[in-house]
Amino acid sequence: xxxxxxxxxxxxxxxxxxxxxxxxxxxxxxxxxxxxxxxxxxxxxxxxxxxxxxxxxxxxxxxxxxxxxxxxxxxxxxxxxxxxxxxxxxxxxxxxxxxxxxxxxxxxxxxxxxxxxxxxxxxxxxxxxxxxxxxxxxxxxxxxxxxxxxxxxxxxxxxxxxxxxxxxxxxxxxxxxxxxxxxxxxxxxxxxxxxxxxxxxxxxxxxxxxxxxxxxxxxxxxxxxxxxxxxxxxxxxxxxxxxxxxxxxxxxxxxxxxxxxxxxxxxxxxxxxxxxxxxxxxxxxxxxxxxxxxxxxxxxxxxxxxxxxxxxxxxxxxxxxxxxxxxxxxxxxxxxxxxxxxxxxxxxxxxxxxxxxxxxxxxxxxxxxxxxxxxxxxxxxxxxxxxxxxxxxxxxxxxxxxxxxxxxxxxxxxxxxxxxxxxxxxxxxxxxxxxxxxxxxxxxxxxxxxxxxxxxxxxxxxxxxxxxxxxxxxxxxxxxxxxxxxxxxxxxxxxx
Amino acid sequence: xxxxxxxxxxxxxxxxxxxxxxxxxxxxxxxxxxxxxxxxxxxxxxxxxxxxxxxxxxxxxxxxxxxxxxxxxxxxxxxxxxxxxxxxxxxxxxxxxxxxxxxxxxxxxxxxxxxxxxxxxxxxxxxxxxxxxxxxxxxxxxxxxxxxxxxxxxxxxxxxxxxxxxxxxxxxxxxxxxxxxxxxxxxxxxxxxxxxxxxxxxxxxxxxxxxxxxxxxxxxxxxxxxxxxxxxxxxxxxxxxxxxxxxxxxxxxxxxxxxxxxxxxxxxxxxxxxxxxxxxxxxxxxxxxxxxxxxxxxxxxxxxxxxxxxxxxxxxxxxxxxxxxxxxxxxxxxxxxxxxxxxxxxxxxxxxxxxxxxxxxxxxxxxxxxxxxxxxxxxxxxxxxxxxxxxxxxxxxxxxxxxxxxxxxxxxxxxxxxxxxxxxxxxxxxxxxxxxxxxxxxxxxxxxxxxxxxxxxxxxxxxxxxxxxxxxxxxxxxxxxxxxxxxxxxxxxxxx
Numbered sequence: 001x002x003x004x005x006x007x008x009x010x011x012x013x014x015x016x017x018x019x020x021x022x023x024x025x026x027x028x029x030x031x032x033x034x035x036x037x038x039x040x041x042x043x044x045x046x047x048x049x050x051x052x053x054x055x056x057x058x059x060x061x062x063x064x065x066x067x068x069x070x071x072x073x074x075x076x077x078x079x080x081x082x083x084x085x086x087x088x089x090x091x092x093x094x095x096x097x098x099x100x101x102x103x104x105x106x107x108x109x110x111x112x113x114x115x116x117x118x119x120x121x122x123x124x125x126x127x128x129x130x131x132x133x134x135x136x137x138x139x140x141x142x143x144x145x146x147x148x149x150x151x152x153x154x155x156x157x158x159x160x161x162x163x164x165x166x167x168x169x170x171x172x173x174x175x176x177x178x179x180x181x182x183x184x185x186x187x188x189x190x191x192x193x194x195x196x197x198x199x200x201x202x203x204x205x206x207x208x209x210x211x212x213x214x215x216x217x218x219x220x221x222x223x224x225x226x227x228x229x230x231x232x233x234x235x236x237x238x239x240x241x242x243x244x245x246x247x248x249x250x251x252x253x254x255x256x257x258x259x260x261x262x263x264x265x266x267x268x269x270x271x272x273x274x275x276x277x278x279x280x281x282x283x284x285x286x287x288x289x290x291x292x293x294x295x296x297x298x299x300x301x302x303x304x305x306x307x308x309x310x311x312x313x314x315x316x317x318x319x320x321x322x323x324x325x326x327x328x329x330x331x332x333x334x335x336x337x338x339x340x341x342x343x344x345x346x347x348x349x350x351x352x353x354x355x356x357x358x359x360x361x362x363x364x365x366x367x368x369x370x371x372x373x374x375x376x377x378x379x380x381x382x383x384x385x386x387x388x389x390x391x392x393x394x395x396x397x398x399x400x401x402x403x404x405x406x407x408x409x410x411x412x413x414x415x416x417x418x419x420x421x422x423x424x425x426x427x428x429x430x431x432x433x434x435x436x437x438x439x440x441x442x443x444x445x446x447x448x449x450x451x452x453x454x455x456x457x458x459x460x461x462x463x464x465x466x467x468x469x470x471x472x473x474x475x476x477x478x479x480x481x482x483x484x485x486x487x488x489x490x491x492x493x494x495x496x
Numbered sequence: 497x498x499x500x501x502x503x504x505x506x507x508x509x510x511x512x513x514x515x516x517x518x519x520x521x522x523x524x525x526x527x528x529x530x531x532x533x534x535x536x537x538x539x540x541x542x543x544x545x546x547x548x549x550x551x552x553x554x555x556x557x558x559x560x561x562x563x564x565x566x567x568x569x570x571x572x573x574x575x576x577x578x579x580x581x582x583x584x585x586x587x588x589x590x591x592x593x594x595x596x597x598x599x600x601x602x603x604x605x606x607x608x609x610x611x612x613x614x615x616x617x618x619x620x621x622x623x624x625x626x627x628x629x630x631x632x633x634x635x636x637x638x639x640x641x642x643x644x645x646x647x648x649x650x651x652x653x654x655x656x657x658x659x660x661x662x663x664x665x666x667x668x669x670x671x672x673x674x675x676x677x678x679x680x681x682x683x684x685x686x687x688x689x690x691x692x693x694x695x696x697x698x699x700x701x702x703x704x705x706x707x708x709x710x711x712x713x714x715x716x717x718x719x720x721x722x723x724x725x726x727x728x729x730x731x732x733x734x735x736x737x738x739x740x741x742x743x744x745x746x747x748x749x750x751x752x753x754x755x756x757x758x759x760x761x762x763x764x765x766x767x768x769x770x771x772x773x774x775x776x777x778x779x780x781x782x783x784x785x786x787x788x789x790x791x792x793x794x795x796x797x798x799x800x801x802x803x804x805x806x807x808x809x810x811x812x813x814x815x816x817x818x819x820x821x822x823x824x825x826x827x828x829x830x831x832x833x834x835x836x837x838x839x840x841x842x843x844x845x846x847x848x849x850x851x852x853x854x855x856x857x858x859x860x861x862x863x864x865x866x867x868x869x870x871x872x873x874x875x876x877x878x879x880x881x882x883x884x885x886x887x888x889x890x891x892x893x894x895x896x897x898x899x900x901x902x903x904x905x906x907x908x909x910x911x912x913x914x915x916x917x918x919x920x921x922x923x924x925x926x927x928x929x930x931x932x933x934x935x936x937x938x939x940x941x942x943x944x945x946x947x948x949x950x951x952x953x954x955x956x957x958x959x960x961x962x963x964x965x966x967x968x969x970x971x972x973x974x975x976x977x978x979x980x981x982x983x984x985x986x987x988x989x990x991x992x
Contacts, residue, residue, distance in 0.1 A: 057793075059911055119792075119793045121793075180837060182783050182786035182787050182790060183783060183788040185782065186782065187782070188782075188785065188786035188789045188790065189785065189786075190789060190792070190793060204789060204793050250782070286681065286682065286683070286746070286965070287679060287681065289684065289685065289965070289966070290678035290681040290684035290685075291678050293684045293685055293700060293967075294678060294684065296615075296686070297615045297617075297686060297700050358497050365767065467781070469785070470785070470966055471789075
C-alpha cells in the first residue's frame with residue numbers, strides 16, 4: 001500500500017534525539033515522598049474556597065452560547081474528496097467514516113468517528129507547600145459542557161494550539177510542560193480517549209512539579225487533591241481531561257497509609273489495603289498483562305476509513321448524522337459565541353452521545369482487600385486493539401429493544417443494585433470540546449459475588465495505579481472510576 | 497485516506513472477548529518464587545551435557561545447504577503491483593520500500609525493509625524440578641545461521657505456521673502457548689525486532705510453566721538457565737529468538753539475592769545490587785518513561801511505503817538490492833535444501849547485514865550499583881517511534897569514510913577499550929530465518945565516566961528488567977545485552 005503514512009523515522013544506525021544538552025546523572029527524587037504528599041493533600045481538611053463557588057464566579061465573566069446548526073452550514077468546514085468532514089485549514093480534527101471488518105463474533109460495523117492523530121498535552125502543575133500537594137487548575141468552559149465552566153488541567157493544548165492554528169493567544173504555562181520537564185515529572189504518559197468516538201486518539205497526560213506556588217493567572221487557582229476529590233461528587237465540576245491526568249498520579253504504596261482511615265473492618269479498610277499494596281491480589285500483574293497481550297495478539301480485526309457519506313445503518317437528516325434506529329450517538333453541528341476564549345466565535349461538528357450512559361466498577365473485598373472487576377474491552381478506535389475498562393460501560397437505552405441475552409454482562413446487577421451498595425454515583429461530562437451535553441453516570445457498586453466470567457479480571461486499586469503508569473492499558477472511563485474510587489478512600493479521612 | 501487498514505475493532509458498547517470460560521478468581525502465584533527458582537537455575541553447576549555438544553549432534557542428522565540466487569529467480573516470489581517483493585501465496589513476509597519524511601535533523605531516507613505485520617509466537621516451556629527451573633530448548637537450523645543449529649525457543653511460530661501456510665507439519669508444543677496460558681505464564685509480552693530491517697515487526701515473547709518435565713521430542717532438550725547463560729559466551733549458539741524471550745524473564749528482586757555472589761566490592765557486587773533492586777538508581781523509572789513519552793510525542797516523522805524498484809541511493813545489481821556506497825545491508829535471494837524441516841526445499845529473500853556490526857552496553861558503578869548507559873533510539877521500523885537501546889549499536893564500517901563528528905557517540909570508547917574493561921564479548925547471530933550470515937558482536941564494557949549526554953540515560957539492571965515486562969520499551973539488541981549482563985552475574989556463582 002504505497003502512500004500509507006506511518007509514524008516513526010530515523011536512519012539506520014543513527015540514534016537521534018530532540019533533547020537539549022544535560023549534565024551528569026543526578027540522584028533520583030524518591031517516588032515515595034510524592035505518594036505521601038499526594039495522600040496528605042487528599043486527606044487535607046476542606047478550606048473555605050470551594051471549586052464550585054470559584055467556577056460559578058468564573059461563569060459570570062466568561063459566558064458561552066452554543067446553538068445547533070446544520071452540519072452542511074458549518075463555517076470553515078467541508079467534505080473532502082474522501083468523504084470526510086474536515087476544517088478547510090487541514091487542522092483541528094476531522095469526522096471520518098470507518099468500517100470494522102472480520103471481528104470474530106460481531107458482524108461488519110460502520111460508524112462516523114473523530115480523527116485527530118496528533119498528540120496533545122493535558123498537563124497539571126503541582127507544588128508542595130509544607131508537604132502538602134497543591135494543583136493549579138483552570139476554569140474552562142467548552143461548548144459541550146452541560147453547566148458551564150469545569151475544573152480543567154493547567155494546560156489543555158492540542159498541537160494546533162502550540163502552532164497557533166487557532167489564530168489565538170499563546171497557551172499560558174505551556175512552557176513548563178515542553179522544556180526539560182522529565183526531571184520534575186510525576187506523570188508523563190500517553191493515554192487513550194473514548195475508543196468508540198475517537199480513532200486512535202491519545203493525549204500526553206502530565207503532572208509536573210514546580211518549585212514554588214506561582215501567582216495564579218486570571219482563570220486559574222490552586223487546590224488540594226482533596227478539594228478536587230470532593231468536587232467529583234458534584235455533577236460535572238471536574239472535566240474529563242482533569243480526571244484522566246489525576247488518575248495517573250502515583251497514589252499508592254506504604255507512604256499513602258498514614259493519611260488513610262485506619263479502620264480494619266469493612267469497606268474502608270478493604271479499600272485502604274487495596275490502595276497501599278497488592279498483597280493478596282487475585283492475580284499477579286504478569287497474568288493481567290498476559291491476558292491483554294493475548295487479546296491484542298489474537299485479534300484479526302482491521303478498521304478501514306470509508307466515506308462518511310455512505311455508512312450502512314446511518315443517515316444524514318435534519319442537519320445531523322444519526323443511526324436509523326436512533327442508537328449510540330449523533331454527529332451534530334454547533335455555532336459557538338464566547339467572551340473568554342482565544343477566538344470569539346467558531347463553528348464545529350460535535351458528537352452527541354445517547355443520554356443515560358453509565359460506567360461502573362463492581363467491587364468486592366477478596367480476603368480483606370478490595371478488588372475491582374475489570375473488563376477486557378475491544379474498542380474500534382483504540383491504538384492497540386484492547387484495553388482494560390469498567391465492569392459495565394454502555395448507554396442502557398441501546399439495549400432496551402434487545403433480548404436479555406444481548407444485554408451487557410452485569411448491566412442489570414448495576415441498574416438494580418440496592419442504594420446502600422452504591423458507594424459512589426456522580427454524573428460527569430465527557431470532553432466538552434468534542435462531545436455535546438454528553439454525560440456519563442459513574443458508579444461504584446459493591447457486590448458479594450467474586451465470579452469472574454471470561455473477559456473479566458479482579459484487580460486491586462494498587463494494580464490499576466501501576467497499570468496507568470504505562471500507555472494504553474486502562475481506558476478513559478476506567479481511569480475516571482479509578483479516581484472516584486481513590487476519592488472515596490479519602491472521603492472519610494478528610495471528613496474526620 | 498480511505499482503504500488504509502488499521503488494527504482494532506469492535507462495536508461500541510459491546511465488550512467482546514475471545515476467551516474460553518473460566519471460574520472464580522484464584523490465589524495468585526507469588527512472582528518471588530519464580531525469580532528465586534530462576535536464579536537457582538542460573539547458578540546451578542554445569543552438568544556433563546552441554547548445549548554445544550548436543551547442537552553438534554543435531555547438525556549431523558539435519559543438515560541444510562544454502563546457495564545465493566538472483567532475487568529475480570526466487571521460486572514463488574514476485575514483484576507485486578506496488579513494487580514490493582512478495583510470495584505468490586500472499587503469506588510469509590514481503591520486502592517493501594520505505595521512505596522516511598520530515599525527520600528533524602536527518603534528510604529524507606529510503607531503504608528496503610521486511611514487512612510481516614502478523615504477530616507470531618516465540619515461546620519457551622519451563623518447569624521446576626526441586627526448585628530449579630529447566631527450559632525446553634529446540635535445536636533449530638535456519639538458512640542464515642553461520643554455524644548450523646542454534647538453541648532456539650520451544651516454539652518459534654509465525655501466524656503462517658499456525659494456519660499451515662507452509663504446507664508443513666503441525667508445530668510441536670504450540671498448544672501449550674495458545675490454550676489458556678495466562679495463568680501459567682511467567683512472560684507474555686509483545687516485543688519489537690530490528691527496527692532498521694523490519695517494518696513494525698513484533699512477536700509475542702512467552703514463557704509458560706508446565707507441571708512436569710515432559711519427555712523431550714526429537715530435536716528438543718531441557719536445560720537449566722545457567723547452561724543457556726554459559727552458551728552465550730560461545731559464538732552463535734543461542735539464537736536471537738531464544739535471547740529475546742529469556743531476556744523478558746522476571747529475574748529480579750530479593751528472591752534472586754541468595755543465588756548471587758556475595759562480594760560487596762567491585763564489579764560483581766555492583767552488578768548483584770543492580771539486579772536485586774533499584775535503590776540508588778540514578779533516575780526514577782517515571783523519569784525514564786517520561787523521556788520516552790516525550791521522544792515519541794514530539795516526533796513528526798512519518799514513514800510511507802514506496803516501490804522497492806526505485807529507491808534513491810539503492811541499486812539492483814548482481815541479483816541483489818544494495819546501496820550504491822555499499823553501506824548498511826543488501827537484500828539477497830537464497831535457495832535452501834534441508835533434511836530436517838517441514839518443507840524439504842524453498843527459496844526466499846534475505847537481508848545480509850554489513851559485517852562487523854556491534855552492540856554495546858557501557859556500564860559503571862554509580863554509588864556501588866552498576867548502571868547501564870541506555871540510548872533513546874529512533875528506528876524507522878518501530879511500531880512506536882523510539883525505544884531504549886544499547887549505548888552503541890552500529891556497523892562501524894558505515895562510518896569509516898565519514899568525519900569523526902559523524903561517528904556514533906561512544907563508538908570509539910568501545911573500539912579502543914582496554915581488554916580488562918571488556919567484561920563480555922560474544923558474536924551472536926541475528927534471526928537466521930531472515931538475515932543471512934548476519935552476526936553482531938555483543939559487548940559489555942566498563943567505563944569510569946558517568947557522563948550522560950542528551951539522548952542517553954543511566955539505568956539499573958532491575959529497571960531494565962522492569963521495562964521489558966512491557967511491550968516496545970527496550971529494543972532487541974538491548975534485550976540480548978541485558979541477558980548477557982545477567983549471565984555475567986551468575987558466571988562466578990556457577991563457577992564457584
